[in-house]
Amino acid sequence: MALVTRAEGRMYLTPLVGFLLLFLGFPAIVNLIYSISAVTFETLRSPVLSGFSNYVAVLNDREFWSSAWFSLRFGILTASAECLIGLFLAIFLAPLLSKRPVLMAPLMLPLMVAPAMVGLMYRLVLHEFAGPVPYYLFEWFGDSPAFLDINNAFRTLVVVETLQWTPFAFLLFYMAYSAIPLDVREASSLDGASPFEIVRWIDLPLMKPTLVIAFFIRFIDGFRVFDNVYALTGSGAGGSTTSLSIYIYQAFFKEGAIGKAVAASVVLFMASFIVLHCLNRLAGRRKR
């Protein structure tokens, strides 16, 4: 006998479905309407349908494609760097942390800072006349690079993002690493496996699901980046650090092109949906 009857199940699900319809469904429908309308701040309540011109404008906009390329590169690079450094730290520091778990707290501190604050902090830290980094570089080497100019802004942002979010990947990897039974490692050691071989053939395969999940979480976060980039470079230098989120924000608020901004967000949603669906299918096929 089923624990919950069908009617009870419906009753339990109703609040959740209602919540989703109200808070996700309604904005989604409004967005779809706006994306095919001529709409401004003055006509928010009375948009005029205009076909797919907003989509055409977005797809023909060179900045949409350059911001999409920025987001993609940024997402892949930061996720890769965070996972690689996080993995190294998790394995390297595991013996120390198992004896001194209190050290986890300072390692997690960067996660506690709001990304916008991180952006502002680095704006100060890297400022040629107020920041400690350029100050010491001038003292020691007589010069300091331009951290936020056209050649370095992207690299600086990648480093800032990686410094903040590596602890997240590290935390997941450390937990996964700690969960591997010691006897498996001991057995392989008795069979003559070197420490490198243990990592390569025992630890990494067992941590693989966590590695994949951490990479995708970090990729998604990097892809949709907004706060720290906006606070640090304001999409400069010369628009070279415009992420897709910043592109949508600028189209919406700065240009007042509400239809175009919403159309871009719909395109982004469709692309994300297709990518996630493919990944889901890939994961399902592997399981089988």
Add this chain to the structure above:
Amino acid sequence: MKLSRTSFALMATLLAGTALPTFANATVTVLGWPGGSEETALRATVETYNKQASDADKVELLFFNREGFYDKLQADMAAGSNAFDVNLVATYSLGRYAPYMEPVDLGADAAKVFGESVLKTMQFDGKQYGVPTDLSLHFMYYRKDLVDALNRDDAAKKTYGEIAQKYLGKPLQPKDPDSWTWDDWAATALYFTKQVNPDSPVRYGTVLQMKNLLFNMMVFQSLPRSYGGDWMDKDGNVTVDSDAYKTGLELYKKLYDAGSSPKDSLSYEYAETNAAFASGQAATALQWNAAAADLTSTEKSPAVAEVTGIVAPPAGPDGRADHIHGLGLGLNKNAKNKEGAVKFLKWLATEDAALLYARSGGSPALSPDVVAKVAKERPDLVKLGEFASKYGYVMTGATSASALPVYELQAKEFTGYWSGQQSLEDALAHTKAGMQDLLKK
């Protein structure tokens, strides 16, 4: 369970206790410009107002971050927010916010305090939408000690001439900053650039604000304007691709590429520029007038306070030009306490309030008779009034509802050129096409 009479009475008392203070505290909420001298001055002025106002008219201040201020304000007002009765408004955003505001009659004395031309910075379609609290324009800040030393040294003058010839193609000689043309300023900036002249006592000749930010475009605008540049001609055609804009854009790029401005200038705005000039490592800076108080304060800028000179922006073939931009406070159409809000706005337009605001650090543009009363404490306000009346200008089309998006567009395209992302021709073509689209709306 039935409520007893006693518990019912208790609940009623409790409810009344929470509701009554709400009525008693029917205050006027004012959304001001956050941070900087404007916030300090408004806080001090409101404190005085509240001492004389009745409980229902007392003013409470509300500030949110400068970052994205106008966007948040736009979203709030479009949504019909009544979270504030009085809101900030700026000359260049008046057309954008006027549909959500109500005109206000400030009385005949307001013209005597501010003068008609300043009141006009808060007018749209012939109606007064606000009290002009601060006028912003730009000063050319320069290091008096460095320029004086240059003018006294013949060898330095010779080097100056050689640098001017090499970089600008003109045999220039040092001049008094108050008679600088843009070429003179550029030559001075190049001379004081370590990368160009290793004997320069400072690292940079100037500090250019080149971040992709609309306010930076306001600072830049005076250069092409003094070469005759305008957004549109009298027939309404967009003229941003003129030689004047080309000259201005190229001069900025030339200075940036030569190392005359800090390498990170493409991420610089107001605060970074102040920090750079105050460090003593820059010889000149075209910066907002609001920075005068900080840059001449021995406490805040000890390295340069006593050697900082202030003149109007340099001249071009069409003379000098100084971009004016007014901030003010106006009435929200959906205000909860309109009566109290109007009372506050009228008081703010009186001479006493304007003088108090000026003495508290604000930058109101006052008529000559009124400014004379604070000239000792605020000599920069005298310059402000003088520069505004002599050189102040507003670009054609710059008070339309699309003015801010035009500045945004220019910021995006011009910084794209300065950073080498696109050619000058492409930047101007994109700007022209975008402006045609925006200004025809």
